[in-house]
Amino acid sequence: MSTFLGMPALPVYGTGNLHASESFPKAAHRELGNAQLRANLGHATRTIRDKRLKMVAELPDWEQLRDAGSAIKESVMARLPELLEQFEENFTARGGVIHWARDAGEANAIVAGLIRDTGETEVVKVKSMATQEIGLNEYLEEQGITAFETDLAELIVQLDHDKPSHILVPAIHKNRTEIRDIFLREMPGADPQLTDDPAVLAMAARSHLRRKFLTAKVAVSGANFALADSGTLAVVESEGNGRMCLTLPETLITVMGVEKLLPTWQDLEVFMQLLPRSSTGERMNPYTSLWTGVTEGDGPQNMHLVLLDNGRSAALADEMGRSALHCIRCSACMNVCPVYERTGGHAYGSTYPGPIGAILSPLMTGIQAEENNSLPYASSLCGACYDACPVKINIPDILVHLRSVDVDSKRGTKKIPSQMDVGMKAASWAFSSGKRLALLEKGLPLGRLAAGPDKKITKLPGIAAGWTQSRDIPAPPSQSFRDWWAKEHRAPDAGSATPSQGGVSENSVSQNKEDQP
Amino acid sequence: MRIALFATCIVDAMYPATARATVKILERLGHEVVFPSDQACCGQMHVNSGYLKEAVPVVANHVAAFDTEDYDVAVAPSGSCVASVKHQHPMVARSCGDKTLEARAAAVGAKTYELSELLVDVLGVTDAGAQLGSYFPHRVTYHPSCHGMRLLKLGDRQARLLRSVTGIDLADLPEADQCCGFGGTFSMKNADVSSAMLEDKTANITATGARLCAGGDASCLMHIGGGLSRQGSDVTTLHLAELLASTKEAPVSVTGDVLLSTGKAAR
Numbered sequence: 001m002s003t004f005l006g007m008p009a010l011p012v013y014g015t016g017n018l019h020a021s022e023s024f025p026k027a028a029h030r031e032l033g034n035a036q037l038r039a040n041l042g043h044a045t046r047t048i049r050d051k052r053l054k055m056v057a058e059l060p061d062w063e064q065l066r067d068a069g070s071a072i073k074e075s076v077m078a079r080l081p082e083l084l085e086q087f088e089e090n091f092t093a094r095g096g097v098i099h100w101a102r103d104a105g106e107a108n109a110i111v112a113g114l115i116r117d118t119g120e121t122e123v124v125k126v127k128s129m130a131t132q133e134i135g136l137n138e139y140l141e142e143q144g145i146t147a148f149e150t151d152l153a154e155l156i157v158q159l160d161h162d163k164p165s166h167i168l169v170p171a172i173h174k175n176r177t178e179i180r181d182i183f184l185r186e187m188p189g190a191d192p193q194l195t196d197d198p199a200v201l202a203m204a205a206r207s208h209l210r211r212k213f214l215t216a217k218v219a220v221s222g223a224n225f226a227l228a229d230s231g232t233l234a235v236v237e238s239e240g241n242g243r244m245c246l247t248l249p250e251t252l253i254t255v256m257g258v259e260k261l262l263p264t265w266q267d268l269e270v271f272m273q274l275l276p277r278s279s280t281g282e283r284m285n286p287y288t289s290l291w292t293g294v295t296e297g298d299g300p301q302n303m304h305l306v307l308l309d310n311g312r313s314a315a316l317a318d319e320m321g322r323s324a325l326h327c328i329r330c331s332a333c334m335n336v337c338p339v340y341e342r343t344g345g346h347a348y349g350s351t352y353p354g355p356i357g358a359i360l361s362p363l364m365t366g367i368q369a370e371e372n373n374s375l376p377y378a379s380s381l382c383g384a385c386y387d388a389c390p391v392k393i394n395i396p397d398i399l400v401h402l403r404s405v406d407v408d409s410k411r412g413t414k415k416i417p418s419q420m421d422v423g424m425k426a427a428s429w430a431f432s433s434g435k436r437l438a439l440l441e442k443g444l445p446l447g448r449l450a451a452g453p454d455k456k457i458t459k460l461p462g463i464a465a466g467w468t469q470s471r472d473i474p475a476p477p478s479q480s481f482r483d484w485w486a487k488e489h490r491a492p493d494a495g496s497a498t499p500s501q502g503g504v505s506e507n508s509v510s511q512n513k514e515d516q517p
Numbered sequence: 518m519r520i521a522l523f524a525t526c527i528v529d530a531m532y533p534a535t536a537r538a539t540v541k542i543l544e545r546l547g548h549e550v551v552f553p554s555d556q557a558c559c560g561q562m563h564v565n566s567g568y569l570k571e572a573v574p575v576v577a578n579h580v581a582a583f584d585t586e587d588y589d590v591a592v593a594p595s596g597s598c599v600a601s602v603k604h605q606h607p608m609v610a611r612s613c614g615d616k617t618l619e620a621r622a623a624a625v626g627a628k629t630y631e632l633s634e635l636l637v638d639v640l641g642v643t644d645a646g647a648q649l650g651s652y653f654p655h656r657v658t659y660h661p662s663c664h665g666m667r668l669l670k671l672g673d674r675q676a677r678l679l680r681s682v683t684g685i686d687l688a689d690l691p692e693a694d695q696c697c698g699f700g701g702t703f704s705m706k707n708a709d710v711s712s713a714m715l716e717d718k719t720a721n722i723t724a725t726g727a728r729l730c731a732g733g734d735a736s737c738l739m740h741i742g743g744g745l746s747r748q749g750s751d752v753t754t755l756h757l758a759e760l761l762a763s764t765k766e767a768p769v770s771v772t773g774d775v776l777l778s779t780g781k782a783a784r
Binding site: 024025028029032038338339342343376377378379380381382383384386387397400402403404405406407408411420424425427428430431432433434435436437438440441444456458463464466467469470471472473474476477479480481482484485486489 | 524526528529530531532533534536537552553554555556557558560562563564565566567568569570571572574575577578582608612663664667668694695696698699700701702703704705706707708709710711712713714715716739740742743744746747
């Protein structure tokens with residue numbers, strides 16, 4: 001019998017709501033057909049975009065702040081095991097209990113077990129991406145436990161039996177008329193005279209939630225940051241309902257991804273500037289709650305933290321992709337992304353939509369995961385996300401990297417190569433020699449022939465058909481530039497200076513003569 | 518100065534007038550232009566589609582064509598191809614572990630400029646009307662392409678040059694910094710999303726009342742122009758090199774239907 005002596009097998013991929021059930025182009029096609037969604041999204045993202053730009057412009061040291069945020073996160077990734085141990089020691093010393101979860105299934109089982117131990121069947125929840133990621137609400141429901149979302153937007157989505165479509169504004173795809181209809185239909189005791197005035201809607205939600213806050217014995221939260229040097233957790237929110245959940249119940253269970261760690265309390269300063277300006281376009285966020293362990297007679301007396309891997313080690317193992325774990329979930333990238341703006345979050349099929357989702361989901365689940373391998377292609381690589389990212393995640397470069405991992409993973413596995421494979425091989429051959437390209441350009445007149453008398457190509461076959469669904473291609477010129485140049489410079493007039501050929505073979509030098517085409 | 522022209526594959530094959538205009542401008546400033554004839558393509562399409570292995574010979578070819586002392590600087594009338602040469606070529610070389618190619622690629626990248634960058638930063642063009650004789654008495658709008666704007670940080674160099682053309686009426690494009698939706702193979706792999714992005718771009722262009730949209734990247738202009746053409750619009754696109762090359766004596770003729778030549782169709 002052989003004994004295994006090496007490192008544990010990596011990577012451990014994530015499970016839960018990280019997997020798409022259909023490819024991005026297919027999902028996007030459906031979402032693009034929803035005119036209301038596009039109008040709501042366009043309006044909302046434009047508003048947040050403008051606000052963010054204004055707030056960022058106020059800080060003369062914004063770029064230095066981004067650098068600092070990026071550097072701190074980089075050091076966290078390099079020292080993650082050590083920092084996690086330091087955090088565990090401090091959190092435990094202050095009366096908290098740490099649980100480690102490898103994936104969504106383990107995390108869900110731990111949380112359900114902790115709730116069951118309290119004898120309760122209802123919990124209130126602080127808005128949390130980690131619990132969305134592991135599908136906690138759905139799991140608890142199966143276990144006979146009801147979880148009430150207390151963030152207004154999360155509540156709207158939950159009441160509508162829908163999924164969030166944005167990480168900061170989960171109900172961004174709904175307008176206020178739709179929200180009033182949801183409240184009337186789903187909220188117990190809603191006033192039948194409810195209008196779609198935002199203040200009226202907020203008051204309705206408030207009285208609904210207040211009942212929950214005052215009766216709940218258990219709360220479940222996520223965490224925006226965890227400070228290793230003190231064992232402190234932090235939640236950053238806008239409405240104050242999070243604070244109600246963090247202080248009123250007897251038991252508090254937090255689920256947090258391992259990458260949320262910061263080395264010291266002082267590091268928080270950088271992120272408290274970066275996060276609100278990038279996400280809501282505010283100078284500072286309204287409610288910042290920090291808690292360190294248990295204090296007798298004040299706040300929750302039982303404190304648990306589930307530290308979640310769920311594919312984060314897999315992402316960390318990818319040298320090119322690991323900076324995706326720097327993400328502080330501000331949503332700036334999706335607010336500037338033209339693809340997100342038109343398709344909405346549901347098209348990405350994961351808890352994490354938009355540009356960050358397009359890299360994070362495949363990194364956490366493995367690029368070979370069914371359907372998720374279409375996500376890295378869901379970008380025109382315009383680069384707006386990289387410019388907006390407060391911790392400088394180079395999303396376009398990681399997208400390209402993941403595309404190459406996808407292409408490489410399929411090399412030699414297909415009996416018949418795809419049209420794209422064949423096209424790319426042929427183009428590689430043609431584009432790696434000036435002579436070959438010149439030869440191909442001799443065929444340009446054929447393209448003119450295909451274009452016909454109106455000088456447009458309106459229908460292309462195969463994978464190029466997508467182009468001609470909404471765009472024409474102009475007829476190619478009768479002569480390439482290369483050809484024109486060669487003719488112009490072949491035989492200089494007698495008497496004029498022969499141009500020096502320098503070190504470049506076949507080079508020609510222009511004669512400064514006016515050559516009107 | 519001896520300037521090597523990197524025509525880029527799309528300009529070479531589809532928009533030769535753009536390359537001829539580039540030559541014309543540089544010569545008007547008294548510079549000598551050379552055309553390394555071994556050049557073909559920057560390989561951006563391969564890199565951006567994930568075909569790094571196939572990009573290696575393309576990158577190696579470009580580096581070999583331009584790795585010479587025979588010129589002072591190289592120029593391309595394309596922000597995205599220059600961004601590829603500068604940012605992607607060393608990365609491709611790294612991906613195949615070729616240290617020599619990486620160093621040579623970096624050296625070529627360091628002396629390669631986008632056209633407006635070269636004109637403004639190196640050749641000191643501040644007034645195209647005065648220094649180049651640029652003349653274009655029409656209402657024009659302008660789309661700044663993503664890679665020039667974000668990877669090369671061109672800022673307002675292109676717009677500044679356009680604004681200094683004699684007679685021009687440059688109309689601001691609403692949401693100018695939004696991508697047109699081309700993105701190379703993105704426009705085929707995600708054709709629906711690409712079309713939706715294009716729809717908004719062409720609507721914004723139409724709203725300016727200009728009949729011409731200028732830009733610094735042939736590929737984006739082909740995409741935008743292709744959409745306008747399909748919609749039956751009389752608005753067309755033109756590369757800024759051609760616009761800058763246009764003079765009173767020799768006005769630009771827009772490829773295809775000579776829409777704006779000799780001021781006939783001017784409004």
